[in-house]
Amino acid sequence: MTGAIPHSEYDRLGSVLTGAAVSFALYGITCCQVIWYFRNYPRDTRGLKLMVVSVWFFETMHGVLVVNMLWYYLIRRGNGESPYQFYHCGHWTMIAQGIPAEICCVATESFLLRRVYQITDRKKLAACAAIPFLVAATLTIAYFVQRLRYPCSVQNTRSNAVFGTSAILTTILDLGLALATGVVLYGQRSGLHVRSTSLPMIRFLIVWTMTTGVLMAISTVAFMALFLVFPSDLFYLGVYLLHAKIYANTLLATLNSRSLLRSISEQVMELSVIPVTRSHGLKLPAPGDFS
Numbered sequence: 001m002t003g004a005i006p007h008s009e010y011d012r013l014g015s016v017l018t019g020a021a022v023s024f025a026l027y028g029i030t031c032c033q034v035i036w037y038f039r040n041y042p043r044d045t046r047g048l049k050l051m052v053v054s055v056w057f058f059e060t061m062h063g064v065l066v067v068n069m070l071w072y073y074l075i076r077r078g079n080g081e082s083p084y085q086f087y088h089c090g091h092w093t094m095i096a097q098g099i100p101a102e103i104c105c106v107a108t109e110s111f112l113l114r115r116v117y118q119i120t121d122r123k124k125l126a127a128c129a130a131i132p133f134l135v136a137a138t139l140t141i142a143y144f145v146q147r148l149r150y151p152c153s154v155q156n157t158r159s160n161a162v163f164g165t166s167a168i169l170t171t172i173l174d175l176g177l178a179l180a181t182g183v184v185l186y187g188q189r190s191g192l193h194v195r196s197t198s199l200p201m202i203r204f205l206i207v208w209t210m211t212t213g214v215l216m217a218i219s220t221v222a223f224m225a226l227f228l229v230f231p232s233d234l235f236y237l238g239v240y241l242l243h244a245k246i247y248a249n250t251l252l253a254t255l256n257s258r259s260l261l262r263s264i265s266e267q268v269m270e271l272s273v274i275p276v277t278r279s280h281g282l283k284l285p286a287p288g289d290f291s
Helices: 007-040 046-076 083-088 092-096 098-119 123-128 130-149 157-190 199-229 235-276
Strands: none
Touching (some): 007 046, 046 098, 046 235, 092 130, 098 123, 098 130, 098 157, 098 235, 123 130
């Protein structure tokens, strides 16, 4: 392709570059969390360790594909291709980068879904949450197969609707998992004594669960809203590049927060012991010491 890129095209690509820069920063946090996990939880099961390694691997693959995508659009600029193909047909790296990203999102949602199933007494109701999860995953696979076969935007009217439906189901699932976990934890909180040492941990878990669930849902709604409002632009892609990083860091932060919960529990237990034993290492005075 010859000629200068229009100013409007720079605006579109600028949003992608900004999203990629933030995405790489979040990838650095992901690497730090992986290192922290293996240093502090060497006794975790092989399944958990394999999941962490897999998330890190697919996040790395996502970063490699994003770098190639930026090279094509910002450096190479469609050299050797027609202007129509450059502006209206997605490069294979733009489409392929979503595959490892969605794998990380599926891994995170499956982990959270399994956690809800383990802590709740309503097993059948929790199992029903797997239905939107499986439907969304199936629609996502269908979308990427369609996009790889027909990369031009004119050919993707149906596939865009499929992807939108998948994003809606994912948002409902994320909010539902956060709400279900919060309700279960609040029910356990209500059954405890007001001075129970477990209350601070449960309060922390409720706030943590709701915050991470809402954050994941917001990331999905944000890129989907831009995708629906500006389907022919790339504004949504800048937000989508952050999507998988938010999911991956949520998963790793959930695993790594166990050490924080343990420290909270130990501090509360120490405080509850102080009034009946010793105070700052000093021996409590006996009744005859004041005579």
